[in-house]
Amino acid sequence: METPDTGADDVRWALDDLYDDPDALEEDLASLEADATAFAEQYRGRIGELGPEALSEALDTLGALQDRLGRAHAYAHLYWTADTNDAERGALRQSVQETVDRIQQRLVFFDTEWVALDPERVEDLLGHEALDDYRHYLETEYQRKEHVLSEAEEKVLSEKSITGKNAWTRFFDETLGAARFELDGESLTQEQTLSKLYDPDRTVRREAAHAFTDGLKDHLRTLTYVFNTLLADKASTDRLRDYDHWLEQRNLANEVDDETVDTLIEAVTGRYDLVARFYRLKKQLLDVDELYDYDRYAPIREADSTYEWGDARALVLEAYGDFHPTMAQVARQFFEGDWIDAALVPGKRSGAFSHGTVPSAHPYVLLNYTGKPRDVQTLAHELGHGVHQSLAREQSIFHHGTPLTTAEMASVFGEMLVFQRLMRNEEDPANRLALLVAKIDDTLATVFRQVAMNRFEHRIHTARRNQGELQADQFAEHWMETQRAMFEGSVTLGEHYQHWWSYVPHFLHTPGYVYAYAFGELLVLALYARYESSDGGFADRYLDLLRAGGSDWPHELVGQMGVDLEDEDFWTGGLSHIEALIEEAEALADQTALGSARGNGRARPSS
Numbered sequence: 001m002e003t004p005d006t007g008a009d010d011v012r013w014a015l016d017d018l019y020d021d022p023d024a025l026e027e028d029l030a031s032l033e034a035d036a037t038a039f040a041e042q043y044r045g046r047i048g049e050l051g052p053e054a055l056s057e058a059l060d061t062l063g064a065l066q067d068r069l070g071r072a073h074a075y076a077h078l079y080w081t082a083d084t085n086d087a088e089r090g091a092l093r094q095s096v097q098e099t100v101d102r103i104q105q106r107l108v109f110f111d112t113e114w115v116a117l118d119p120e121r122v123e124d125l126l127g128h129e130a131l132d133d134y135r136h137y138l139e140t141e142y143q144r145k146e147h148v149l150s151e152a153e154e155k156v157l158s159e160k161s162i163t164g165k166n167a168w169t170r171f172f173d174e175t176l177g178a179a180r181f182e183l184d185g186e187s188l189t190q191e192q193t194l195s196k197l198y199d200p201d202r203t204v205r206r207e208a209a210h211a212f213t214d215g216l217k218d219h220l221r222t223l224t225y226v227f228n229t230l231l232a233d234k235a236s237t238d239r240l241r242d243y244d245h246w247l248e249q250r251n252l253a254n255e256v257d258d259e260t261v262d263t264l265i266e267a268v269t270g271r272y273d274l275v276a277r278f279y280r281l282k283k284q285l286l287d288v289d290e291l292y293d294y295d296r297y298a299p300i301r302e303a304d305s306t307y308e309w310g311d312a313r314a315l316v317l318e319a320y321g322d323f324h325p326t327m328a329q330v331a332r333q334f335f336e337g338d339w340i341d342a343a344l345v346p347g348k349r350s351g352a353f354s355h356g357t358v359p360s361a362h363p364y365v366l367l368n369y370t371g372k373p374r375d376v377q378t379l380a381h382e383l384g385h386g387v388h389q390s391l392a393r394e395q396s397i398f399h400h401g402t403p404l405t406t407a408e409m410a411s412v413f414g415e416m417l418v419f420q421r422l423m424r425n426e427e428d429p430a431n432r433l434a435l436l437v438a439k440i441d442d443t444l445a446t447v448f449r450q451v452a453m454n455r456f457e458h459r460i461h462t463a464r465r466n467q468g469e470l471q472a473d474q475f476a477e478h479w480m481e482t483q484r485a486m487f488e489g490s491v492t493l494g495e496h497y498q499h500w501w502s503y504v505p506h507f508l509h510t511p512g513y514v515y516a517y518a519f520g521e522l523l524v525l526a527l528y529a530r531y532e533s534s535d536g537g538f539a540d541r542y543l544d545l546l547r548a549g550g551s552d553w554p555h556e557l558v559g560q561m562g563v564d565l566e567d568e569d570f571w572t573g574g575l576s577h578i579e580a581l582i583e584e585a586e587a588l589a590d591q592t593a594l595g596s597a598r599g600n601g602r603a604r605p606s607s
Contacts, residue, residue, distance in 0.1 A: 384414025
């Protein structure tokens with residue numbers, strides 16, 4: 001398989017900071033099982049009688065167990081992710097998942113006994129300073145009281161998830177990891193194929209879109225069945241846990257109420273006109289009579305669009321360092337410590353992520369680096385996650401992670417730092433316009449496209465529960481209707497595009513995830529505006545916010561930065577920032593040769 005020469009071919013992570021090898025992992029799991037059994041023998045049936053100091057002691061021990069379990073799970077997952085076609089890695093991942101699940105079942109009594117306490121008893125315990133380090137974890141767990149089943153029932157659900165949801169999501173990942181898409185005589189991975197949608201050559205974009213569709217159609221029956229199975233699995237779990245609607249569990253996990261999420265979605269869908277306004281501009285800048293789905297991410301002018309890995313590294317670290325030296329210092333460790341896997345190799349999971357692992361370890365970043373400008377932004381995005389996760393290692397395992405609503409904050413902020421640095425260093429208006437258009441492309445994808453996908457999720461979860469199993473053409477109908485609503489006629493969606501719902505992993509791995517991207521983007525726009533207007537001290541406060549991890553409610557943590565997430569006007573303000581970006585692009589277009597024909601709806605071809 002031919003891959004672009006970006007200098008990232010040898011950028012592979014080293015997992016020996018977690019375990020030296022799979023044998024060491026197996027040894028630790030055996031020890032863990034014995035330690036978890038001893039913990040259960042000591043505390044089962046006694047949580048309600050523990051005083052604050054004793055409960056804190058129990059949580060210390062439980063936290064150490066959970067940290068070790070998380071480390072084992074992280075190693076097996078990351079080891080498999082690097083080559084999902086390797087049967088031995090897949091078998092190890094499955095074995096570890098089964099063992100970790102079995103050990104977790106021995107610990108589930110803690111949660112079931114905690115939520116069974118009377119509210120007055122909980123209030124008294126949480127008011128004691130001995131539990132300061134665990135307060136938020138305990139209060140969020142207690143908030144789930146109505147949805148936690150008995151210990152025996154929780155064990156059954158946990159046991160069956162191994163051969164249920166977890167098995168089907170693994171099958172989905174391995175199916176698309178092994179999929180190949182034929183383009184111009186080459187057999188490409190999903191990542192390589194989708195990267196062609198950013199090519200300046202329209203023929204390349206169109207052929208890549210059709211090649212990707214043809215590959216998806218080859219797996220459509222399988223993917224349709226996987227979707228139906230996992231939608232039914234979630235519906236069953238929601239019924240057993242007495243959730244009122246398909247998104248309630250996700251909102252609780254995100255530590256936001258239904259009303260806040262509804263307000264966000266209504267605000268974004270109410271400004272779909274911004275999407276249409278931008279794509280009408282882009283149509284003129286590209287000088288095309290009709291803008292198709294495969295034109296959305298096209299650059300508006302040809303340029304040297306390949307970034308060597310070393311250049312991308314330098315660019316991101318410099319942007320981070322301009323903001324705060326500590327931010328660059330933490331990010332640099334990812335490169336120097338082999339915490340990044342960026343090479344394009346067969347079988348590797350598509351996309352990009354930063355895995356936070358556990359406080360006793362460090363995060364790992366996965367990329368599929370092709371050298372495109374957008375890959376630099378992806379590197380900035382994932383390193384933003386990585387910096388957040390690294391700084392939050394000061395917290396315990398219970399507060400190390402964050403709800404999804406603030407999990408995207410640092411990643412999007414990292415992207416913004418790199419973008420603003422590029423804009424400051426670019427004097428040519430045409431180049432500034434090209435940068436700005438690419439940024440707006442990503443912003444619309446992060447806010448409006450993710451909310452449109454939330455609307456698709458809402459439809460398919462509702463339909464699966466009310467109508468039964470869905471056919472592929474029903475998924476396609478829901479997909480196309482929710483996508484067309486967003487574009488308001490500004491983009492023509494080809495017939496091939498109807499199948500593109502089937503490759504989105506978030507729908508299956510974390511149902512309801514996608515609105516968190518919009519939440520994070522609008523939050524960052526508000527934060528960045530405060531950064532630009534601050535007299536000083538913002539960067540230090542921002543790093544303190546990252547260090548806090550998930551130790552308090554999102555609105556409390558972000559409130560310390562002067563942002564009120566509970567203000568209904570907050571979302572409107574964020575959307576106005578996007579409108580300002582579009583206005584800036586329109587103004588730059590009028591100043592450049594690229595936009596010289598905007599008055600009559602035509603622009604000169606890009607150079």
